[in-house]
Amino acid sequence: MKVNDLLLKSGERGERAEAAPVAEARAAVAGRKSVFSFFTSLFSGKATFPHGIHPEYHKETGSLPIRRMAFAPRLIVPLSQHIGKPAVCCVSVGQEVSRGQVIATADGFVSLPVHAPATGVVEAIGVMPSANGKMVESVTIRVYEADSQQVLVSAPRSDDEIAAMDKQTLLAAIQQTGISGLGGATFPAHVKLSVPPEVAIDTLVVNGAECEPFLTCDHRVMVERTRDLIRGIGYALRISGAPRAIIGVEDNKPDAIAAIRAALPADGSIAVQALETKYPQGAEDTIIYALLGREIPAGQRPASIGVLVNNVMTLAYLGRLLPAGEGIVERVLTVAGPGVEKPGNYIVPIGTPLRFLLEQVGARSNAGEVILGGPMMGMTISSLDVPVTKGTSGVLAFGKAQLPEEAPRVYACIKCGECLKACPKFLNPSQLGLLAAKREYEEMAERYNLDRCFECGCCSYVCPSHIPLVQQFRIAKAVNREKAST
Amino acid sequence: MSMELRTSPHLVGDRSVERIMKHVVLSLLPICGFSVWQYGLSALALLLTVTATCLATERLFNRAAKQPSTLNDWSAVITGVLLALTLPPAFPLWMAVVAGFVAIAIGKALFGGLGSNVFNPALIGRAFVQAAFPVAITTWVPAFSAQRFSEFVPTTLTAPLMMPPDIVEWVKLQAVDAFTGATPLARWKFENVVASSHDLLTGVVTASAGETSAILILLCGAYLAARKFMDWRIPVAVLGSAALTAWLFQLYDPAHFPAPTFVLLSGGLMLGAVYMATDMATSPVTPLGVWIYGALIGVVTVMIRYFGGLTEGVMYAILLGNALTPLIDRYTQPRVFGTRQQGKKK
Numbered sequence: 001m002k003v004n005d006l007l008l009k010s011g012e013r014g015e016r017a018e019a020a021p022v023a024e025a026r027a028a029v030a031g032r033k034s035v036f037s038f039f040t041s042l043f044s045g046k047a048t049f050p051h052g053i054h055p056e057y058h059k060e061t062g063s064l065p066i067r068r069m070a071f072a073p074r075l076i077v078p079l080s081q082h083i084g085k086p087a088v089c090c091v092s093v094g095q096e097v098s099r100g101q102v103i104a105t106a107d108g109f110v111s112l113p114v115h116a117p118a119t120g121v122v123e124a125i126g127v128m129p130s131a132n133g134k135m136v137e138s139v140t141i142r143v144y145e146a147d148s149q150q151v152l153v154s155a156p157r158s159d160d161e162i163a164a165m166d167k168q169t170l171l172a173a174i175q176q177t178g179i180s181g182l183g184g185a186t187f188p189a190h191v192k193l194s195v196p197p198e199v200a201i202d203t204l205v206v207n208g209a210e211c212e213p214f215l216t217c218d219h220r221v222m223v224e225r226t227r228d229l230i231r232g233i234g235y236a237l238r239i240s241g242a243p244r245a246i247i248g249v250e251d252n253k254p255d256a257i258a259a260i261r262a263a264l265p266a267d268g269s270i271a272v273q274a275l276e277t278k279y280p281q282g283a284e285d286t287i288i289y290a291l292l293g294r295e296i297p298a299g300q301r302p303a304s305i306g307v308l309v310n311n312v313m314t315l316a317y318l319g320r321l322l323p324a325g326e327g328i329v330e331r332v333l334t335v336a337g338p339g340v341e342k343p344g345n346y347i348v349p350i351g352t353p354l355r356f357l358l359e360q361v362g363a364r365s366n367a368g369e370v371i372l373g374g375p376m377m378g379m380t381i382s383s384l385d386v387p388v389t390k391g392t393s394g395v396l397a398f399g400k401a402q403l404p405e406e407a408p409r410v411y412a413c414i415k416c417g418e419c420l421k422a423c424p425k426f427l428n429p430s431q432l433g434l435l436a437a438k439r440e441y442e443e444m445a446e447r448y449n450l451d452r453c454f455e456c457g458c459c460s461y462v463c464p465s466h467i468p469l470v471q472q473f474r475i476a477k478a479v480n481r482e483k484a485s486t
Numbered sequence: 487m488s489m490e491l492r493t494s495p496h497l498v499g500d501r502s503v504e505r506i507m508k509h510v511v512l513s514l515l516p517i518c519g520f521s522v523w524q525y526g527l528s529a530l531a532l533l534l535t536v537t538a539t540c541l542a543t544e545r546l547f548n549r550a551a552k553q554p555s556t557l558n559d560w561s562a563v564i565t566g567v568l569l570a571l572t573l574p575p576a577f578p579l580w581m582a583v584v585a586g587f588v589a590i591a592i593g594k595a596l597f598g599g600l601g602s603n604v605f606n607p608a609l610i611g612r613a614f615v616q617a618a619f620p621v622a623i624t625t626w627v628p629a630f631s632a633q634r635f636s637e638f639v640p641t642t643l644t645a646p647l648m649m650p651p652d653i654v655e656w657v658k659l660q661a662v663d664a665f666t667g668a669t670p671l672a673r674w675k676f677e678n679v680v681a682s683s684h685d686l687l688t689g690v691v692t693a694s695a696g697e698t699s700a701i702l703i704l705l706c707g708a709y710l711a712a713r714k715f716m717d718w719r720i721p722v723a724v725l726g727s728a729a730l731t732a733w734l735f736q737l738y739d740p741a742h743f744p745a746p747t748f749v750l751l752s753g754g755l756m757l758g759a760v761y762m763a764t765d766m767a768t769s770p771v772t773p774l775g776v777w778i779y780g781a782l783i784g785v786v787t788v789m790i791r792y793f794g795g796l797t798e799g800v801m802y803a804i805l806l807g808n809a810l811t812p813l814i815d816r817y818t819q820p821r822v823f824g825t826r827q828q829g830k831k832k
Contacts (some may be wrong), residue, residue, distance in 0.1 A: 007702065055497050213497060285823060298824035369490035376495045383489070398490075411503045412601030417717065417771035418501070425823040431770050431815070449822045457495030464501040465601070471493045 004068060046251055047277035048406035049286040051424045053458045055213050055279055055376070062216035064344040066224055069360055071118050071143045074389040076128050076140045077103065082180035083187045084110035087168050089139060095122045100326055102154035103139055112178045113190050114139075115327030117349040119147040125220065130357065131372050131386045132379065138387075141351065155325030170239055176329045177321040178390070183218075183282075183311030184373055185206065189318060192310065193239045201308050204236055204245040205291055208260075208312040209282030211250060212374025215394045217334045218312050220345045222249065222256035225316045226263040232319030233270055240308050245270045247312070248287050252277040279376060280456040284309050286424050290413055294368075295384030298452060313393070329391060335361045339368070339397035348388050355384035358397055368400035376457045412464035421457035425452050429459035429469050436472035441479045450476055503600075506766075507560035509715045513515040514567050514761070519704055521695045525575035525627065526634025528642040529695045535579045537566030539586030547595035550669035556662055561600045565589050568761055569608040572754060572801075573615070576627045576639035576653070580646040581619050585611040605808045606765045609801050616801070622650050626692045628657060628665040643793075659661025670752045671797040680744045686751035693753070700751040707760035716764050723780020724787075725750055731788040743792065755787060758800035768808040775811075775818040783807045 080086035087104035097116040102112040120143040128138040143149075157173075165173065172282050174190040181187045195201055206229075210218040222229060233245050251274040260272045275281050275290055285296055287309065294305045302309050317328060329350060336343040341362030348357060354370065371378040373394055388395070419429035427449055435444045435450055444450040450473060459469045521529045548555050556562070569589050573582060589611025616623050627639050630724040641650035657665065669692050670681035685691050689699025697703075710716035728828040732749035749755070763769060763783050768777045783803045790799025 087516070258782070289823075295824045298822065300824075369492065369496070371494075371496055375497045378494055378496070379494075380491050380496070381489065382491055396496075408498070408502065412599065414503060414506075414601045414766045415769070415771050416506070416766040417776075420771055420773070420820065426820045427822060428772065428819060431819075448819070452822055452824065455494070457497075460495050461497060461499045462501060463499075464503045464506055466498065466502065468493070470495065474493065 001338070003217075006335070008350050011320065018396075037440065038461050042222070043244055046276050047248070047290040048278060049281065049424060051422055051426070051458070052278040052280060052286070053422050053461055054277075055461060057252065057277070058214045058336070059216050060220070061214075061334055061343050062219045062253065062344060064216075064220075066220050066332055066345045066347060069346040069348045069352065069357065070148060071145075071349055072352045072356035073143055073145070074353070075117050075120075075141045075143060075349060076138050076353060077114060077117060077141065077351040078130055078136045078387065078389060079114055080113070080136055081186060081350070081389040081391060082112045083185075084108075084143055084191070085113070085135060087111060087114045089137070090123055091116075091122050091125075091139065093122050093125055096120070097122060097141060098152035099147075099149055100151040100329055102153075102327065103417050106175060109175075110188060110191050113176065113327065113348075114182055115153075115178055115329050115405050116141060117142040117351050118149055119152065120144045122336070129386050131381050131385055131389070131392075133382060142483060151226060151326055153326070157323055157325055159323070167239055173322060173325075174235075174239075174318065176327065177318065177322065179314060179317050180390050181329060182313040182317060182390060182393070184391050184393050185311075186389075189310075189314055195240050195303060195308065199303050199307055201240045201242040201303065202244075202306040203292060203308075204233065204240055204242040205288055205302075205307055205309045206233055206245055206247040206312055206315060207282055207284075207287055208249040208253075208256065208321055209287055209310055210253070211279045211282040212376055212378075212394070213279070214336045214396055215334045215374050216336075217332045217345050217393055219253045219256055221313055221316045221332055222253065223259050225320065226259045228319035229260070229316040230263050230265065230270065230319065231323070232315030234265070235318055236308075236310055237269060241271065242308060246291050247272040248275045248281075248291050249273070250275045250277045250281055256380070258366055266325055283454065283456060285426065285454075297481050298449075331388075331390060331392070333392055334386065334394040336394065336395060336398075337371070337396035337398050339363055339399035348392075350390060351387045353385055353387055354381070354395060357388065357395060358384065361396050369398040371386040371396040371398075376461070377455065404441050408428045408466045413465055413467060418462040418464065422458035424456060424458065424463045425449075425454070427453060429453075429463075429473075432476075433459075433469045433472055436469075436476050441476040442483075444473075450480070453477075500705055503559050503561075506715050507564060509713060510710060511560055511563050511567065513700060513710045513715075514571075516565070516706055517571060517696045517699075517702055517757075518567060520689065520699055521571065521575065524629040524634075524689070525639075525695060526631070527637065527757030528627070528634070528639045529575045531579060531638065531642060532573060532582055532695060533567065533570045534573065536570040536573070536582045536586040537563055539583045540566035540569070540590050543587050543590035547591065547599075551595075553599075556599060559600060561774070562590060563593075565594070565607045565611075568757075569611045572608065572612050572621060572694050574626055575629075575695040576625065576641045577615075578619075578622055578641055578644035578650045580644060580655050581615055581650075584618070585615040587611075588614040590827065601767050603767055604811075605805055606762050609762060609805055609808075612801055622660055625650065625653065626669065627653070627697070629662055631660040633660075641645075652791045659699065665692065667692070669675060670748075671791065671795065674744055674748070675791075675797050676750075680748050681752065683747050686748070691752075697757045699755045702755045703760050710760075716760075717766075717769070717776060717793055719776045720764045720769060720780045720819070721759040723777050724763050724784045725755070727781040727787050728755060728759075730786075734790070735792065749788060749791070753791070753798045754800045758787075758804055759783070759831050761798070762804050763807065765808075768811060769813050770814045770818065772815055772818040772820055774820075775814040778814055778818065779807050779811060782810065 085107040089104045099119045101116045120141045123142045124140040127135040130136045179189040540562045591606045593607030593610030646652040673679040711718035716737045729746040732746040735743040786801045786803035
């Protein structure tokens with residue numbers, strides 16, 4: 001190996017990770033390949049972030065095509081499936097609704113309408129249990145079994161019509177689709193896309209990392225709905241004013257990267273970048289760092305460094321529903337876990353009760369633990385009578401047999417430092433845990449940056465003493481919040 | 487139907503305290519084997535006695551504190567084996583029992599057990615017997631004596647509370663060539679004789695039970711580091727700073743100060759750097775702190791060896807490093823993500 005190569009190799013980690021996508025995208029925007037991007041492409045650039053963990057990924061469902069799930073006899077549709085004001089119900093008990101019809105309207109700008117996920121009749125309107133244990137106002141629809149369940153309410157728009165719309169009309173049209181952040185954040189899509197005029201966004205980061213184990217719905221959507229995704233990115237670029245978009249995809253999904261690459265528009269405004277398969281590659285901080293080498297300043301939003309981040313699922317649905325003029329009535333989600341006989345990715349109507357969903361996929365009796373979302377950040381639910389909502393990206397079931405007999409023994413912290421090497425925020429979970437044990441919650445926040453923790457779970461995962469660090473941090477944050485409010 | 491309710495993360499890694507400790511014990515076995523091969527029955531008896539004492543003491547304090555047994559975390563085994571390896575091979579067994587008891591009782595249990603101890607327990611035990619039995623701890627025996635597998639060295643079986651017998655005559659009977667009764671470090675300090683690197687590497691020198699072969703310790707440590715059961719940065723920092731310090735002194739006065747290789751390979755530095763300084767509970771956790779801690783130990787070791795009254799300085803250097811660990815951790819907190827200087831923004 002020549003000295004030059006050695007130099008390049010040693011600089012690879014820091015330099016390439018930061019510079020390659022930027023250079024690539026810049027070159028793409030300019031419509032020519034620069035010498036620099038030629039060099040960086042020699043290293044088959046795999047962008048990444050420091051720290052993080054490598055759990056077992058269990059992505060077996062990634063090779064299975066998306067299938068449609070049957071309609072449950074009853075759908076429970078909560079009026080608040082997004083962050084913001086709940087929608088206002090505009091139907092009454094006994095009223096017939098058609099699939100796609102608005103059953104609740106948005107209450108102001110930071111709110112979303114709710115559409116009927118199936119043709120049927122409104123059976124009840126009232127509080128029902130939701131996934132996080134809270135009772136929320138919901139509309140229960142009894143589904144007409146004999147109905148064909150076509151989406152009956154739509155207002156298709158041609159590309160020319162959309163191109164002629166001004167920004168405000170476009171935002172209003174997006175709000176009408178009812179799309180919230182489908183990665184799980186559930187922030188209304190149109191609010192996220194409406195960038196204040198004084199903020200300049202230079203890059204739209206499209207998050208296709210899907211770093212959570214088990215989940216593969218983003219993967220399948222990237223492969224099967226690539227055109228929707230590219231169209232959605234086009235809309236997002238237009239509204240945000242960003243000149244370019246980079247789609248970040250973990251390199252355990254080569255078929256998704258290939259599919260996207262084949263569908264990229266010729267003008268070079270959109271690029272795709274392979275990311276190292278590492279958890280939590282798909283967190284906002286980490287994916288921006290991996291792709292652009294920028295850190296979001298503590299406590300600020302990505303817009304402060306000129307970046308907007310959107311999930312691939314959100315943009316793919318945007319690219320599908322905006323031209324169709326429909327509301328979101330279903331979503332693709334992953335059903336998996338050792339307690340499921342037919343794991344896979346399913347198109348599931350919003351409001352489908354989990355009990356029905358798990359029966360359909362042959363959940364083995366005695367589901368011992370059911371997780372909504374991924375296994376690293378998802379939450380367990382106490383009842384199967386809660387519905388799938390817009391933010392549900394996965395349902396994981398573990399049978400009684402797969403659960404450990406008893407929790408592993410918790411030892412004292414042996415200060416091995418593994419958590420420091422895992423924390424993507426460079427915190428000191430070891431010290432935070434020791435303070436939490438002494439209930440010194442204020443010290444945790446003031447001296448050890450407790451509030452920067454986003455509960456990704458890396459520290460708990462690596463801890464050889466099995467200390468429930470994340471749980472302790474949640475308690476500490478809650479106590480601090482309570483203190484601050486009184 | 488009852489549903490399990492838990493908080494995320496729902497996956498856990500495959501590392502556990504027991505697993506880490508077991509691997510450390512496993513990696514120590516070749517060093518123990520080499521020691522027994524060199525010194526025979528006496529070394530074997532020493533290893534078993536100290537380890538058994540450590541385990542018994544651990545259990546005793548579990549009982550006293552009315553807590554479940556912590557024997558199965560394997561940490562007491564490590565303390566026992568490491569302590570035995572730092573003692574002279576023919577150390578009287580009753581003194582070894584004292585060393586083992588002090589290591590666990592004062593070095594660990596009184597602080598609150600695994601993770602709460604401030605100092606490396608094995609070194610606490612060794613420091614205690616060094617102060618209590620200055621003659622026995624510097625009585626060395628030749629390796630590879632002919633009867634090492636058929637009889638004990640006379641000092642090993644000293645009656646409890648008795649001082650060990652003089653073994654000068656016994657050593658003469660063994661008729662091992664070139665045995666001087668002094669460690670390479672002592673010979674350098676008092677006679678200005680520098681042992682060859684080859685002897686130090688392969689372990690054919692006078693030393694404690696497990697400190698003879700530098701290359702074996704390095705190999706075992708490399709295994710641990712490769713499996714990520716040990717922080718490689720600490721031995722690198724310790725050995726690196728010791729070598730650098732020794733090199734500077736040699737530049738200043740080559741006639742008086744030995745080569746860095748001698749400093750690295752002699753005495754307990756290798757075992758200390760690889761197995762003692764890396765004790766997780768008593769070393770810093772922060773990335774910068776680890777380097778400061780290791781460098782400090784390396785420099786202090788050389789300073790004690792060159793300018794102190796003792797021939798060996800690793801033990802006190804590590805104990806000093808242990809004492810400073812909380813302070814080092816406190817002032818080397820990692821830079822939190824998102825607090826980079828704005829000027830560097832791309």
